[in-house]
Amino acid sequence: MKLSTRARYGTRALLDLALHYKSGPVLLKDVARRQRISLSYLQHLIAPMVAEGIVGSIRGVRGGVWLAKPPEEINLGYIIGLLEGSLAPAECVDNPETCSRSGACATQDVWGEIKEAIDTVLESMTLQDLVERQKNKSHEEITYQI
Amino acid sequence: MKLSTRARYGTRALLDLALHYKSGPVLLKDVARRQRISLSYLQHLIAPMVAEGIVGSIRGVRGGVWLAKPPEEINLGYIIGLLEGSLAPAECVDNPETCSRSGACATQDVWGEIKEAIDTVLESMTLQDLVERQKNKSHEEITYQI
């Protein structure tokens, strides 16, 4: 029951962009380096975001990518939805017909509740919240080094 | 981010046993038929439960398996833990050292919160709760057929 690396990397990449919000285009190569993701893989992760319009991009010299929406307007549920699809722990939560005993299956309810619980967490948090947490962390890290 | 069939089948199998609690040994073959799981697969799922002592078993004629603890004392978190291990959506939640940027990674916190949310749902529910839900469902199903 692990999140795909796709979702984890993608989220980290977006957080990286959020940390550079309104600073002009950043190179995907730099995001890849900072987040320790291979560039070619990252290119595939970022593509759907660009298509969706939450990431802007421009090619060529002085090109790059950037967050196209305010971080406080992007909630994590939406991001994970794009990167990974539904977080239902069983297919039958979203498509009851895929489970033979659906309709008289008590466990289905439980899987549904889990999905709801996950969604609640993710929908209550925006990229901006992550940015703030990240800034605190980085600060702590520096302070501790004294 | 799907639960393994191992965990889903295993939970259903235990619910089946819970529905037959205190009715003597039931044949694994019958559980398999009712729950539409292949017998050979189910045998592998039930083994760790027997080892753990929450399922009793006896071989040979008139043998079978049964729930060895009261359903209200078995919570789902425990079951899923046995069948699938931790429900942390990222390895670094349980083992921070597996993620290179751990310690200064804001997303790790989010994955942690998701784990907590899932565990809360599962730990608040026992097999007995499932039994009651299941009985309601079956009843509804019959009623609706009138």
Place this chain on the structure above:
DNA sequence: GATTAATTGACTAATAAAGTCATGTATTAT
């Protein structure tokens, strides 16, 4: 001792995820 049913181990198949590589297209600078 014949039959039944759980136990165990080894093995195969199927699926999906992760990652790479090569090619194409748009943009800018000279």
Place this chain on the structure above:
DNA sequence: ATAATACATGACTTTATTAGTCAATTAATC
């Protein structure tokens, strides 16, 4: 123009994990 840069796209390979099967074994009953 054209060379250089950087995103875009598609095809492909590798890897890992899960799911599932089969066969042999052990224990209990009749």
